[in-house]
Amino acid sequence: MTAPLLRIENLGKRFGGFIALDGINLDVAPGERLGLIGPNGSGKSTLVNCLCGTLTNETGSVHFEGRPMNGLLAHQRTHLGMARSFQLPRPFHTLTVAQNIRVPLLYTVKTRPDVTLTEEGLDERCHEMLRLVSLEHKARKMPRDLTQVEMRKLELARAMAAEPKLLIADEAMAGLSSSEVKDIVALLIRMNERGVTIILIEHIMAAVMSFSQRLVVLVSGKKIGDGDPNEVIRDPEVERAYLGQ
Amino acid sequence: MRTPVFFLVSLAVGLALFFIARQYGNDYIFFAGYTVLQFIVLATAWNILGGYCGYVNFGSAAFFAMGAYTTVALTKFPNFANRYLPESIAWLAQGITYMPIPVFMLLGGLIAGLVGLGTGYLTLRLRGVFFAIATLALAVVLQTLIVNWDYVGGSRGAYVIRPATVPLIGNYVEYLFLLMMVLSVIALTVARGIERSQLGYGFATIRDDELAAEASGVPTLRLKLVATTLSGAFMGMAGAPFPYYIGFLEPSSAFGLAYAVNSIAMPMIGGTTSWVGPLLGAVLLGSLQQYATVTISSAVSLLVVGLLLVGFVIIAPNGIVGLFQKFVRHKEEPEIPLHDPAEETP
Amino acid sequence: MDFPVELLINALIAGILLGGFYAAVTVGVSISFGILDIVNIAHPAFIILGSYIAYIASSRLGLDPILVSILALPAFYYLGAAIYQVYYVSFEKRGQEALRGLAFFFGLLFVTEVVLILVFGVDYRYVSAPYIDETIRIGMFDLPLRMLIPFIISMLLLGGLQLYLTRTYTGRAIMAVAQDQFALQLMAADPIRIKRIAFGISIATASIAGALLIVIQPVEPSVGREYIGRVFAICVLGGLGSLPGTVIGALLLGIMESLTSTFYGPSWAPAVAFGFLLLTLAFRPAGIMGR
Numbered sequence: 057m058t059a060p061l062l063r064i065e066n067l068g069k070r071f072g073g074f075i076a077l078d079g080i081n082l083d084v085a086p087g088e089r090l091g092l093i094g095p096n097g098s099g100k101s102t103l104v105n106c107l108c109g110t111l112t113n114e115t116g117s118v119h120f121e122g123r124p125m126n127g128l129l130a131h132q133r134t135h136l137g138m139a140r141s142f143q144l145p146r147p148f149h150t151l152t153v154a155q156n157i158r159v160p161l162l163y164t165v166k167t168r169p170d171v172t173l174t175e176e177g178l179d180e181r182c183h184e185m186l187r188l189v190s191l192e193h194k195a196r197k198m199p200r201d202l203t204q205v206e207m208r209k210l211e212l213a214r215a216m217a218a219e220p221k222l223l224i225a226d227e228a229m230a231g232l233s234s235s236e237v238k239d240i241v242a243l244l245i246r247m248n249e250r251g252v253t254i255i256l257i258e259h260i261m262a263a264v265m266s267f268s269q270r271l272v273v274l275v276s277g278k279k280i281g282d283g284d285p286n287e288v289i290r291d292p293e294v295e296r297a298y299l300g301q
Numbered sequence: 302m303r304t305p306v307f308f309l310v311s312l313a314v315g316l317a318l319f320f321i322a323r324q325y326g327n328d329y330i331f332f333a334g335y336t337v338l339q340f341i342v343l344a345t346a347w348n349i350l351g352g353y354c355g356y357v358n359f360g361s362a363a364f365f366a367m368g369a370y371t372t373v374a375l376t377k378f379p380n381f382a383n384r385y386l387p388e389s390i391a392w393l394a395q396g397i398t399y400m401p402i403p404v405f406m407l408l409g410g411l412i413a414g415l416v417g418l419g420t421g422y423l424t425l426r427l428r429g430v431f432f433a434i435a436t437l438a439l440a441v442v443l444q445t446l447i448v449n450w451d452y453v454g455g456s457r458g459a460y461v462i463r464p465a466t467v468p469l470i471g472n473y474v475e476y477l478f479l480l481m482m483v484l485s486v487i488a489l490t491v492a493r494g495i496e497r498s499q500l501g502y503g504f505a506t507i508r509d510d511e512l513a514a515e516a517s518g519v520p521t522l523r524l525k526l527v528a529t530t531l532s533g534a535f536m537g538m539a540g541a542p543f544p545y546y547i548g549f550l551e552p553s554s555a556f557g558l559a560y561a562v563n564s565i566a567m568p569m570i571g572g573t574t575s576w577v578g579p580l581l582g583a584v585l586l587g588s589l590q591q592y593a594t595v596t597i598s599s600a601v602s603l604l605v606v607g608l609l610l611v612g613f614v615i616i617a618p619n620g621i622v623g624l625f626q627k628f629v630r631h632k633e634e635p636e637i638p639l640h641d642p643a644e645e646t647p
Numbered sequence: 648m649d650f651p652v653e654l655l656i657n658a659l660i661a662g663i664l665l666g667g668f669y670a671a672v673t674v675g676v677s678i679s680f681g682i683l684d685i686v687n688i689a690h691p692a693f694i695i696l697g698s699y700i701a702y703i704a705s706s707r708l709g710l711d712p713i714l715v716s717i718l719a720l721p722a723f724y725y726l727g728a729a730i731y732q733v734y735y736v737s738f739e740k741r742g743q744e745a746l747r748g749l750a751f752f753f754g755l756l757f758v759t760e761v762v763l764i765l766v767f768g769v770d771y772r773y774v775s776a777p778y779i780d781e782t783i784r785i786g787m788f789d790l791p792l793r794m795l796i797p798f799i800i801s802m803l804l805l806g807g808l809q810l811y812l813t814r815t816y817t818g819r820a821i822m823a824v825a826q827d828q829f830a831l832q833l834m835a836a837d838p839i840r841i842k843r844i845a846f847g848i849s850i851a852t853a854s855i856a857g858a859l860l861i862v863i864q865p866v867e868p869s870v871g872r873e874y875i876g877r878v879f880a881i882c883v884l885g886g887l888g889s890l891p892g893t894v895i896g897a898l899l900l901g902i903m904e905s906l907t908s909t910f911y912g913p914s915w916a917p918a919v920a921f922g923f924l925l926l927t928l929a930f931r932p933a934g935i936m937g938r
Contacts (some may be wrong), residue, residue, distance in 0.1 A: 110516075129515070129522075130516060131520050132516045134518040148506050148509075151507050155502070159502055159506055159514070162502055163517060163520075168497075214513075215519060216519060217517075251470040286394060311651070351746070351922040355746055431883075433686070434686075434924075438921040438924045439876050442917075442918050445914065562757050565753060566750075601765065603761050604758060604765065608754075610750060610753070610754035611656070611754035612740075613751045614754065615751065
């Protein structure tokens with residue numbers, strides 16, 4: 057077996073008396089498409105925030121490509137190849153769509169020692185990202201002029217522009233119509249085909265099932281299911297705790 | 302326009318103004334002009350942190366005063382050395398008397414920049430609102446320290462003797478005007494340079510959404526420290542020649558609320574998204590205040606500034622520059638407010 | 648020489664009385680900043696306005712300054728409600744409260760101060776009331792009424808407000824605004840109206856605090872500035888949005904200032920308070936009572 061891209065060991069986090077994450081163990085292999093589900097308050101977003109360095113975990117460790125992540129700031133993790141999109145899109149609202157994409161190019165891709173980016177190279181990559189999410193025609197628009205689904209795409213494109221090895225997509229589809237959901241799933245699969253490992257946190261089961269090669273279930277800060285999606289959702293414990301309430 | 306070209310052009314404009322004023326004006330023009338130029342620097346410096354990064358600094362006066370009091374402290378030193386230090390060291394200290402004002406400006410900028418860095422370290426992990434409140438507190442702490450520091454005159458204040466003339470330029474006020482003019486040109490060039498550089502992008506992302514900025518790889522903490530240091534340093538540099546300008550410096554004048562209000566009001570009224578805003582705001586408000594102070598009273602002139610600030614933030618949130626852009630946009634296609642560096646390399 | 652125990656205890660008493668008064672000064676900001684998340688840095692300016700109203704009414708009409716301030720409550724309430732309406736329409740609704748909202752209140756602070764200077768000049772003004780020069784002496788300890796009465800009024804004000812916020816329907820709705828807009832909707836309350844009421848109340852407290860201030864010390868327009876840092880220091884110290892926390896924070900600050908001015912000299916007092924604010928902000932931003 058190949059070494060895992062991401063290794064989470066005994067990860068724990070509490071807010072006052074509330075235990076948000078209770079000893080999570082999880083390995084993610086390179087190139088994998090992993091779905092992460094769980095009811096509201098099960099700790100999914102806390103897990104994402106701990107992985108990305110927005111929150112600090114109290115116990116356990118996260119290793120990315122064998123490198124310990126504890127103590128690294130969010131932007132340092134992004135530099136190392138871990139990118140995320142936010143649950144509610146958070147575009148830079150005073151920058152245009154193209155300029156939004158430019159930020160991770162300037163601050164992440166350009167800082168990597170093996171990359172030299174000229175002004176043309178920047179523009180080219182920026183347009184490539186916009187093409188990937190089919191937003192080229194909106195390049196010079198402001199984020200407030202975008203529709204819901206376009207905003208989600210911008211969010212994903214900005215995360216992808218950092219050229220990550222691992223993309224963590226936090227509820228990229230909430231509030232979208234079913235055709236728009238299909239659109240985003242297809243987009244995520246396209247991204248995965250470019251070699252990016254993806255963790256998708258999602259509520260919409262249809263999307264998770266069509267996207268994931270492997271499914272992880274989180275309930276009350278504990279991992280209660282992990283494996284083939286079709287088997288996991290038939291697991292009685294998962295059904296009881298999550299689906300059958 | 303490339304940055305060095307911009308610098309030279311603005312410098313040329315400034316020098317032209319200087320020579321015109323010298324040709325036709327009197328001393329008053331230089332006295333008043335100095336104040337306006339000083340406000341250009343303060344407003345531009347405030348805007349680097351406030352406008353670009355979205356962090357409101359209510360303590361501009363404190364940074365300005367740090368610069369002013371650095372000068373006072375240095376000019377007092379030879380006297381102090383003569384009295385308290387052995388002759389061999391005192392002799393060295395005399396050298397400081399002959400330090401030219403530009404050196405004071407650099408040192409004042411250094412001290413104020415360090416204060417800015419310190420403030421940043423203490424507060425920038427907090428929400429922006431707390432930063433704003435902390436700067437208010439900082440101003441009071443520093444003022445209290447100065448009031449209780451007898452060496453720089455304490456609450457009584459300190460005299461700084463201004464030579465009547467300087468070599469080459471002649472009139473001392475004209476010399477101070479010229480120095481402040483060069484400093485404004487430098488401040489504007491730096492601000493404009495930031496807008497067009499990667500740093501400008503980073504600052505804008507901090508203003509818009511710090512969490513998203515971090516996720517995109519922007520080292521927000523480091524950039525904020527750059528901004529507080531730079532902003533503080535320029536304010537300190539603006540303050541360093543002030544004791545020579547005013548002749549007698551007391552804490553209440555150096556820490557005056559008018560500096561804090563003006564450095565916020567000018568960018569807000571001019572527009573915070575580009576270097577033009579603070580320049581416009583400083584020239585308009587600065588001249589208006591000079592005029593109102595002479596014709597009516599200084600209290601009324603401050604009232605006007607306060608009312609304009611309140612009025613503008615309510616009615617024209619993007620200042621005069623914003624109004625202008627709106628007007629242009631009505632005529633043409635929508636334009637992007639922030640400059641697109643794709644068009645040129647700095 | 649012995650340690651001056653008597654001096655220490657008198658300084659402590661003075662600090663507690665001062666702190667009690669600080670609670671009245673701060674409670675408005677505790678409501679606006681702590682509960683509503685509106686950074687009203689102009690609050691001290693409204694307090695000074697309250698001082699001047701008390702001054703005019705008591706010097707021209709011979710009324711008791713504190714009574715005047717109670718009579719002026721409705722006027723302050725509506726002033727506050729009006730300011731909130733402007734703030735809401737211009738900033739909150741547009742989502743621009745952070746930068747411009749701060750500048751707005753800073754402008755208000757400044758305008759109020761300058762208007763007071765233009766009308767009354769920069770001379771110190773004071774009021775007279777029968778209790779101002781009286782002092783109760785218990786053994787070797789002094790209880791000047793000039794401080795004791797503001798302390799009592801302030802505690803009554805905070806107690807009343809705390810009862811209002813925890814026991815009445817509107818009061819609970821105000822507390823809910825802070826935590827959960829959704830719960831508020833379940834209560835079928837209009838959040839904007841609730842916030843307007845709350846902000847009106849917060850400004851109304853400035854009337855009473857202003858009268859207390861001018862009873863304690865002579866006032867000139869720029870005195871308010873000293874209180875900006877102080878009120879936020881107390882707010883942060885006590886943990887945002889809790890009135891009991893406000894009282895504790897206020898007492899702490901009062902005691903610290905009183906000890907400092909007794910043992911090091913009054914000119915150092917502001918630095919201690921503000922320095923404490925800076926340090927709290929830096930290391931314990933949730934307040935010492937914080938979560």
